[in-house]
Amino acid sequence: MTNRQSNHTLTLLILGGLCACLILLVGTVIGLMLSPSLNNSTEVAAKQLLHLVEQAEESVVVRSIEETVARSENSVARIKGEESGGTGFVIRPNVLVTNKHVIEDEFLELLEITFPSAPEPVRGPYKATLLYTDPDWDIAFLEVESSLPPLPLAFPHQFGRGREIVIIGHPIGLQNVVTTGVLSSHDEIDGKMYYQLSASINPGNSGGPVMNRNGEVLGVVTFSRLRSGGRRVEGISACISINDVMASLIEMEQLTEQEYAAQNTEYLSRINAFHRARVAFGKLVKAQRTYLLYMEMLAVASGRERESSDAVSDRVAAGMRQDYLRSEELSEIQQVLQDTNLPESLRKDLNAFFVNCMEIRGYVNNPRGLDVPYSQKLSELRATGRRLQFELQLELGVPVEE
Numbered sequence: 001m002t003n004r005q006s007n008h009t010l011t012l013l014i015l016g017g018l019c020a021c022l023i024l025l026v027g028t029v030i031g032l033m034l035s036p037s038l039n040n041s042t043e044v045a046a047k048q049l050l051h052l053v054e055q056a057e058e059s060v061v062v063r064s065i066e067e068t069v070a071r072s073e074n075s076v077a078r079i080k081g082e083e084s085g086g087t088g089f090v091i092r093p094n095v096l097v098t099n100k101h102v103i104e105d106e107f108l109e110l111l112e113i114t115f116p117s118a119p120e121p122v123r124g125p126y127k128a129t130l131l132y133t134d135p136d137w138d139i140a141f142l143e144v145e146s147s148l149p150p151l152p153l154a155f156p157h158q159f160g161r162g163r164e165i166v167i168i169g170h171p172i173g174l175q176n177v178v179t180t181g182v183l184s185s186h187d188e189i190d191g192k193m194y195y196q197l198s199a200s201i202n203p204g205n206s207g208g209p210v211m212n213r214n215g216e217v218l219g220v221v222t223f224s225r226l227r228s229g230g231r232r233v234e235g236i237s238a239c240i241s242i243n244d245v246m247a248s249l250i251e252m253e254q255l256t257e258q259e260y261a262a263q264n265t266e267y268l269s270r271i272n273a274f275h276r277a278r279v280a281f282g283k284l285v286k287a288q289r290t291y292l293l294y295m296e297m298l299a300v301a302s303g304r305e306r307e308s309s310d311a312v313s314d315r316v317a318a319g320m321r322q323d324y325l326r327s328e329e330l331s332e333i334q335q336v337l338q339d340t341n342l343p344e345s346l347r348k349d350l351n352a353f354f355v356n357c358m359e360i361r362g363y364v365n366n367p368r369g370l371d372v373p374y375s376q377k378l379s380e381l382r383a384t385g386r387r388l389q390f391e392l393q394l395e396l397g398v399p400v401e402e
Contacts, residue, residue: 065213076089087102096128097139097140107279111127118148122146127144130142152217159241168211183196193241195240197210208220220239272341274396277396281353281398291364299374
């Protein structure tokens with residue numbers, strides 16, 4: 001008998017044994033489901049088992065990378081913001097998962113979510129609603145009204161060193177770039193376990209799926225957000241295990257069920273309002289920091305000779321023409337300041353911080369319109385801004401800067 005015949009015979013024997021086991025398993029499950037004494041928990045377990053049986057035969061076949069990509073890429077999203085961007089994928093009907101850091105500095109109303117490889121009618125762009133952000137992991141779930149199917153999940157998953165992986169993402173402005181590699185190690189970073197990847201990962205891949213050759217998701221890419229001992233870990237490609245992603249998803253679904261059971265239909269509005277408030281606060285902090293720097297430059301220049309002072313003023317004026325709060329961002333911030341889904345005390349402090357920021361900008365634009373010395377006004381505005389910033393960090397749960 002030739003080697004080819006032997007291999008063929010062995011394959012038939014394996015498939016035959018597998019089919020026999022599947023038939024026995026299906027018969028057992030159906031028998032359990034028909035049992036009149038079946039309780040709810042057993043019924044759920046039986047249905048889950050049937051689902052596993054349905055996927056078992058399919059998972060025996062190891063597909064080519066081309067087949068895996070073709071079956072998966074339609075459900076991989078490109079998330080494009082004003083300042084950042086990344087990747088996401090459909091994990092539940094109408095639910096997109098991505099990294100929290102992809103959206104944490106972005107107004108969702110200004111995000112553009114598309115599915116570049118999907119057929120034109122369902123490609124997008126779509127608007128998103130925030131469903132949940134994990135307090136511990138770099139994970140966020142967005143509601144997107146799309147008919148595209150969820151990607152299959154390799155859940156539960158056990159790490160295997162050297163296992164082949166396929167990654168689809170949108171690095172550095174490109175669309176649906178395919179990267180291959182292997183699972184390299186299972187390491188603890190800052191108290192959490194990550195899969196380290198032997199694969200090329202770049203900004204924009206964040207939030208994308210890491211899949212096996214069958215197209216089942218093993219994890220979610222997280223890039224350049226890892227810390228060890230308080231320090232950022234650079235040059236490491238890693239992903240969050242699908243086991244931890246699913247734990248986060250279950251927490252989100254349980255929260256949703258609890259809120260609906262309590263007939264609390266406004267909780268999503270509150271979640272999205274707090275997200276928008278945090279984004280608005282972050283943008284105001286960055287703008288205020290820039291305006292204060294310009295004001296300091298003008299304060300120093302005011303004590304110099306006229307020619308030097310005028311040169312600094314011209315340089316500051318040129319910088320202010322590239323305003324650090326765009327008109328669409330100002331519009332979003334002003335809506336946040338009026339959002340009744342936020343506690344009144346929070347809105348009051350946000351309004352005061354906004355006024356402080358705009359007052360600093362006004363004095364930068366008109367440095368000679370002061371009744372008090374410029375440096376004195378700078379000190380007053382800076383002190384007020386710092387106090388308000390600290391209070392808002394506590395109210396919004398934003399880490400206090402070192």
